[in-house]
Amino acid sequence: MADLSTYERVIKEDRAARESKQWRGTLLEYLEVVRNDPTTTKLAHARIYDLIMAPGLRNIHDTDDPRTKRLYKDEPLKVYNFFADEFFGIERTIAQIVRYFHSASLKGEESRQVLYLMGPVGSGKSSLVERVQRGLEQAPPIYAIEGCPMNEEPLHLIPRHLRREFEKMLGVHVEGDLCPVCRYRLRTEFNQRYEEFPVITRNFSKRNRVGVGVVPPVDPNNQDTSVLIGSEDISKLDQYSEGDPRVLELNGALNVGDRGVVEFIEVFKNETEYLHAMITATQEKVIPAPGRHGMVYVDTCIIAHSNEAEWQKFKADHTNEAILDRIVVVKVPYNLRLSEEVKIYQKIIRNSDFRAHVAPHTLEMASMFAILSRLEPTSKCDLMTKLRLYNGEEVVEKGRTKKIDVQELKEDTKREGMNGISTRFIMKALDNALSDNVSGNCINPINVREALIQMTKEADLPDDTRKQYLEFLQDTLHKEYLDMLEKEITRAFVYSYQEQAESLFQNYLDHAEAYVNKTKVRDRNTKEELPPDEGFLKSIEEQIAIIGSAADGFRQEVIAYLWATSRRGDKVSYRSYEPLKEAIEKKLMTSVRDISRIITKARTRDEEQGEKYSAMVKNLLENGYCESCVDVVLKYAANNLWKD
Numbered sequence: 001m002a003d004l005s006t007y008e009r010v011i012k013e014d015r016a017a018r019e020s021k022q023w024r025g026t027l028l029e030y031l032e033v034v035r036n037d038p039t040t041t042k043l044a045h046a047r048i049y050d051l052i053m054a055p056g057l058r059n060i061h062d063t064d065d066p067r068t069k070r071l072y073k074d075e076p077l078k079v080y081n082f083f084a085d086e087f088f089g090i091e092r093t094i095a096q097i098v099r100y101f102h103s104a105s106l107k108g109e110e111s112r113q114v115l116y117l118m119g120p121v122g123s124g125k126s127s128l129v130e131r132v133q134r135g136l137e138q139a140p141p142i143y144a145i146e147g148c149p150m151n152e153e154p155l156h157l158i159p160r161h162l163r164r165e166f167e168k169m170l171g172v173h174v175e176g177d178l179c180p181v182c183r184y185r186l187r188t189e190f191n192q193r194y195e196e197f198p199v200i201t202r203n204f205s206k207r208n209r210v211g212v213g214v215v216p217p218v219d220p221n222n223q224d225t226s227v228l229i230g231s232e233d234i235s236k237l238d239q240y241s242e243g244d245p246r247v248l249e250l251n252g253a254l255n256v257g258d259r260g261v262v263e264f265i266e267v268f269k270n271e272t273e274y275l276h277a278m279i280t281a282t283q284e285k286v287i288p289a290p291g292r293h294g295m296v297y298v299d300t301c302i303i304a305h306s307n308e309a310e311w312q313k314f315k316a317d318h319t320n321e322a323i324l325d326r327i328v329v330v331k332v333p334y335n336l337r338l339s340e341e342v343k344i345y346q347k348i349i350r351n352s353d354f355r356a357h358v359a360p361h362t363l364e365m366a367s368m369f370a371i372l373s374r375l376e377p378t379s380k381c382d383l384m385t386k387l388r389l390y391n392g393e394e395v396v397e398k399g400r401t402k403k404i405d406v407q408e409l410k411e412d413t414k415r416e417g418m419n420g421i422s423t424r425f426i427m428k429a430l431d432n433a434l435s436d437n438v439s440g441n442c443i444n445p446i447n448v449r450e451a452l453i454q455m456t457k458e459a460d461l462p463d464d465t466r467k468q469y470l471e472f473l474q475d476t477l478h479k480e481y482l483d484m485l486e487k488e489i490t491r492a493f494v495y496s497y498q499e500q501a502e503s504l505f506q507n508y509l510d511h512a513e514a515y516v517n518k519t520k521v522r523d524r525n526t527k528e529e530l531p532p533d534e535g536f537l538k539s540i541e542e543q544i545a546i547i548g549s550a551a552d553g554f555r556q557e558v559i560a561y562l563w564a565t566s567r568r569g570d571k572v573s574y575r576s577y578e579p580l581k582e583a584i585e586k587k588l589m590t591s592v593r594d595i596s597r598i599i600t601k602a603r604t605r606d607e608e609q610g611e612k613y614s615a616m617v618k619n620l621l622e623n624g625y626c627e628s629c630v631d632v633v634l635k636y637a638a639n640n641l642w643k644d
Contacts, residue, residue: 021141023201030143030154030199031170038171040143041155044260044301045104045111051135052098055081060091067339067392071406086131087124088343089335096330097128104301110328112283116267117305119332122422125305128332129263132303133212136260141201142211148182149230149250150258151202151210153299157186157194176297180289184245204260211260213253213300217269228252228277232291243292250296254278254287257300267304268314272323278302279326305332308418333417334374338391341367344423345430356434359444359629361484365477366426366448372472374420376413380404384476394578396544401578421469429455440628445481446636449473485637490589492619493612504584505574508540509562512555543586544579554579 023033034040042050060077061069083094097115104111117125144151155174158166163174178186182197190197204211218227230252232242240246253262254277264270264278281287282302286295304327311329314320335341345363368387375383375390381404388395389409395402410416432451433443456469494500514521514532521530538551546554561577575581620630 021201023141023143023199024146025199026195027154027157027197027199028195031166033143034155034170034172041153041172041174043105043107043111043175044299045101047139047259048132048136048261048301049098049101049105051132051139052080052082052101057081065339065392069392070394071337071390071392082135083128083131086127086347088347089337089340090124090332093330093332094128100328100330101301112285112326114264114278114282114302114304114327116311116327116329117303117332118308118311118329119305120307120334120419120422122424123332123334125332126265129261129303129305132261133206133263136204136211137206139204141203142259143199144202144259145182146198146200147185148179149248150179150255150296150298152176152179152182152258152297154197154199156182156297157197159194176285176299179250179296180245180293181248181250209251209256211257213255213257213260213262215253215262215264215267217266218274225274225277226252226290228254228274229287229296230255230290245293248290248293250289252287254281254298254300255296257302258298259300261301261303264302264304266306266310268306268310272317272320275323278304279323283326331418334370334420334422336371336374336390336417338364338367338371338387341371345426348423348427349430354430354434355441357442357626357629359442359626359633360488360624361481362430362443362445362448364484365445365481366429366452368477368480369449369452369469369472370421370423370426372476373469374417376416378409378412380409380412384480396579396582425455425459426452437628440626440632442626442628444629444632446632449477449481482640485633486589486641487585488620488623489616489634489637489641490585490592492616492623493592494588501574501584501588504540504587505580508537508580508584509558511537513559516555516559540580540583540587543583543590546583 025033039050057078057080060072060075060079063069077091077095078098079091080094080098087094097117100110100115103109104113117128119125142151143154145154145157153176155166155172156176156178158174167174186192186194186197202210206212206214215227218224230248230250232247233249236247256262262281267275267278277287281298281300284295285297285299287298288294289296315324335344342363345366349358371387371390372383375386377383378386381389381395381402385395385402385404386409389402389404389406395404429448429451430443432455433447434441436451437443437447453470453473456466456473459466461469510521511532511534513519515534515537521532522528523530537555538547541547541551541554558577558580562572565576566572570576574584617630617634620633621627625633
């Protein structure tokens with residue numbers, strides 16, 4: 001247990017570590033620092049780009065997940081570790097953001113444009129900006145002129161006529177001019193001896209307003225530009241003339257964000273005139289100083305965000321063309337991948353005080369509802385099939401894998417992912433479900449679905465939207481969960497489910513291969529050579545409606561697919577070929593359906609049934625259920641599955 005000396009030691013070690021990273025010297029000493037490391041003087045966009053790239057990146061195909069490989073095929077998409085642990089399913093959006101910073105870091109046109117994130121509520125716009133801000137706060141300190149209200153680059157002290165010579169000596173480009181406050185101090189305090197001007201290191205800090213500025217939406221009736229560019233201290237006007245830099249308070253968001261980033265929240269809620277300072281800061285890299293003090297150089301990255309309705313309204317006004325031309329728009333849609341949506345809720349729960357037990361499939365069912373609400377209908381398949389395809393799954397219909405090009409599905413849509421149910425809506429439903437089951441301290445697919453139904457009924461939605469959402473919850477997802485539950489209970493009933501599935505698979509392969517090649521099957525135990533068992537083959541195939549003449553083609557496809565898989569060196573298992581996997585699972589489910597029905601529904605059980613029931617419950621508990629939810633789920637199964 002920690003005592004006072006332990007606390008004191010931790011405090012002292014932290015202080016010593018921080019002080020060891022601090023540097024103080026003159027401009028002359030700073031020039032030597034720059035000569036040894038020219039990247040010290042990098043501009044804001046380059047600094048942020050380097051921050052993003054520092055933790056590394058990987059190709060999206062470098063994964064063991066076959067769904068991801070299937071979904072992205074040959075698309076050369078990168079996953080950036082800087083964002084990877086916090087953002088899921090928006091890899092293309094992040095790639096666009098990184099491309100902006102890369103171009104801007106090379107001082108291209110985008111370095112003089114605003115990065116604007118546009119998307120629905122709760123899609124992650126603010127979180128993306130916050131991640132950049134936190135990245136800056138964790139970055140190494142910057143060198144700045146001591147006492148400068150804008151923490152500006154010390155090389156600004158070098159007079160214009162000497163810059164070319166210093167650029168050659170240092171191997172850097174000097175950009176920008178001194179702010180009025182530092183220019184005044186150089187003249188009065190240092191008598192123009194700029195080489196003696198003190199330089200220090202400063203850490204980025206959102207709370208201390210160092211390198212991270214934030215502009216909230218301002219009341220249109222009271223838009224004071226001092227929020228952006230600072231103001232004049234009226235109390236000092238008695239002492240100094242209006243043109244004296246000592247009256248300046250350069251503490252606006254654009255001043256504060258020099259060397260770093262400025263965030264404009266709900267940017268288009270502001271009047272157009274108010275946005276001109278933002279555009280000048282990016283395009284010209286200057287902002288007006290308050291009063292009569294000319295223009296001030298500023299090096300900052302401006303990231304703005306708002307929802308689509310505000311963007312469309314702003315874009316529709318042709319008088320805003322000058323501003324529109326200086327904006328790089330990146331859409332931040334809702335995630336449309338089921339596996340990634342589940343990760344979003346797992347992350348939110350992990351970072352919260354939510355300590356209840358979460359039953360298997362709970363987050364999956366909630367995620368399915370969220371994604372179904374975000375998808376656009378298509379004539380090529382139903383929405384549940386579309387959801388599975390977008391998740392990189394193989395969808396089997398009548399024994400065949402559905403051949404639908406996901407890219408074509410996406411190209412057929414106009415605004416997919418730009419509206420629907422937000423993550424916040426789902427999290428509220430999880431909280432509501434828990435408040436209804438405080439005693440069990442557990443949420444499960446049944447009470448979460450009930451919470452979602454209740455919230456949808458109460459939500460302010462158009463009637464047709466509400467009707468569709470309730471259909472998803474009361475019909476589509478009800479059936480979907482029953483399918484999941486039946487498989488779950490089957491797995492819990494069948495002793496060593498995996499082994500039995502593999503055994504069925506290997507037997508099917510032996511007999512199908514013999515049938516296709518017109519050879520015999522060697523019995524693994526007796527070593528006898530027997531003709532292929534067509535009755536056994538049919539008993540598997542009929543589970544997925546493969547009957548009659550279709551069986552020959554199916555068997556040939558299975559053997560050809562698995563032969564190609566093994567030739568590539570991939571491991572072959574009962575999960576390898578989706579249609580056959582489905583057939584084997586259904587076969588196992590059929591074989592235990594009657595006994596499952598008897599045992600889950602029986603009010604009184606004989607000794608053998610009791611043992612099997614206890615074994616099933618034990619398996620379910622080992623697979624993630626708790627005492628509370630296993631009881632609820634089995635009662636639900638008894639009432640809804642295997643109805644007589």
